[in-house]
Amino acid sequence: MPEEVTSLKSAAQQFDEETLIRRIRDGEHDLFYELIRPYEGRVYAAAFAILRNEADAEDVAQEAVLKAFKHIRQFRAEARFSTWLIQITVNEARMRRRKEHAHMIQPIIDHQDEEGNYSPRDFADWREVPLETLERKEVRQKLAEALASLGEKYREVFVLRDMQHLSIEETAKTLGISPASVKTRLLRARLMLRDLLAPGLGGSWSTKLSFAKGTNPW
Amino acid sequence: MVVNCEEVWREISNYLEEDVDPGLRAAMEEHIRGCKRCSAVLDGMRNVIQLYGDERMLEVPLGFSHRLQRRVEENMPGSRRGFLGWMVAAAAAVLVAGGLEVARSSVFSHPELRSEHARPGAGVPPEMLVVVSTDGKTFHAAGCPFIHDKAHLRTIAAREAEREGYAPCVRCMKKYLTA
Numbered sequence: 051m052p053e054e055v056t057s058l059k060s061a062a063q064q065f066d067e068e069t070l071i072r073r074i075r076d077g078e079h080d081l082f083y084e085l086i087r088p089y090e091g092r093v094y095a096a097a098f099a100i101l102r103n104e105a106d107a108e109d110v111a112q113e114a115v116l117k118a119f120k121h122i123r124q125f126r127a128e129a130r131f132s133t134w135l136i137q138i139t140v141n142e143a144r145m146r147r148r149k150e151h152a153h154m155i156q157p158i159i160d161h162q163d164e165e166g167n168y169s170p171r172d173f174a175d176w177r178e179v180p181l182e183t184l185e186r187k188e189v190r191q192k193l194a195e196a197l198a199s200l201g202e203k204y205r206e207v208f209v210l211r212d213m214q215h216l217s218i219e220e221t222a223k224t225l226g227i228s229p230a231s232v233k234t235r236l237l238r239a240r241l242m243l244r245d246l247l248a249p250g251l252g253g254s255w256s257t258k259l260s261f262a263k264g265t266n267p268w
Numbered sequence: 269m270v271v272n273c274e275e276v277w278r279e280i281s282n283y284l285e286e287d288v289d290p291g292l293r294a295a296m297e298e299h300i301r302g303c304k305r306c307s308a309v310l311d312g313m314r315n316v317i318q319l320y321g322d323e324r325m326l327e328v329p330l331g332f333s334h335r336l337q338r339r340v341e342e343n344m345p346g347s348r349r350g351f352l353g354w355m356v357a358a359a360a361a362v363l364v365a366g367g368l369e370v371a372r373s374s375v376f377s378h379p380e381l382r383s384e385h386a387r388p389g390a391g392v393p394p395e396m397l398v399v400v401s402t403d404g405k406t407f408h409a410a411g412c413p414f415i416h417d418k419a420h421l422r423t424i425a426a427r428e429a430e431r432e433g434y435a436p437c438v439r440c441m442k443k444y445l446t447a
Contacts, residue, residue, distance in 0.1 A: 080344065
């Protein structure tokens with residue numbers, strides 16, 4: 051889609067959103083679902099990335115949406131509504147995780163030292179993977195498994211920046227860390243995922259990911 | 269400026285964010301051009317960002333939207349949940365009373381359709397999520413190009429869509445149309 055059309059579309063969307071928010075604040079509460087509907091996938095993905103459990107993620111996503119409604123008057127127009135909604139979701143999910151920490155599965159890559167350098171482990175040539183492969187559920191599943199295997203501080207940053215498309219600053223604000231930390235964690239998350247997913251990697255495939263050694267999921 | 273592999277790896281994420289100064293950028297590009305390993309790392313990282321950044325990675329569990337919508341509606345101030353609960357109970361009583369009659373006739377008639385020209389559906393999975401527009405007459409699969417009035421869409425269970433008189437779209441729901 052041409053950039054001009056995209057920006058016109060997003061401008062129109064923003065205008066609609068402002069109108070919707072104003073009307074909801076003025077008492078037309080039944081419009082609220084219309085407002086959050088375009089973002090429900092993002093809300094769920096943010097909750098799932100932190101909790102890694104479908105039932106908890108769905109419950110937290112619902113709670114976050116209700117919280118957004120309750121606090122809709124506190125939303126400031128200078129921020130994007132979607133970013134604000136994701137911030138609420140991340141907070142809710144983190145609170146849930148703290149509450150149920152004892153029941154959480156430990157990530158397999160959590161011992162990495164953030165300050166130390168992470169070097170790529172393999173240099174297999176990874177040719178372009180067509181996006182059509184994402185139509186295949188098993189490919190999406192493999193990507194989700196690889197992501198779930200990262201330590202939470204890397205997972206959170208990666209999800210907010212590369213899946214939710216928040217800016218570095220928005221990601222930092224949402225997680226309460228510095229932009230420099232976001233960049234460091236993002237670098238490591240991207241390198242680790244590349245190592246986990248690059249085809250033909252052999253030893254780096256985790257058995258937990260259930261990829262056959264040296265084979266590609268696509 | 270000359271950079272080595274370790275320096276490239278340290279900045280490769282920022283490089284993709286276009287967050288390195290022009291001098292470093294040029295040095296990295298020069299290095300990557302002649303280095304198979306760094307070139308593989310760069311391509312792989314680009315693939316990771318592209319794949320995970322795709323909207324298809326944001327899929328929700330089956331029925332998620334419906335459950336979320338219901339939860340939102342139930343929690344709106346002045347929600348008619350109580351009233352609706354009473355209505356549901358009353359409707360259930362009527363259904364029980366009328367049930368014998370329906371069973372006797374063994375004919376289940378479809379609710380009145382919104383369009384006299386539309387054909388009712390058959391065998392539509394009741395929990396399947398479909399999209400309807402407020403003033404429309406048919407229900408659709410999400411993304412169907414024949415959805416009219418895209419500004420006023422709702423995602424609801426097929427059972428509810430049929431109850432509200434919507435008929436299957438002749439294109440995307442063709443397999444559920446009765447002859």
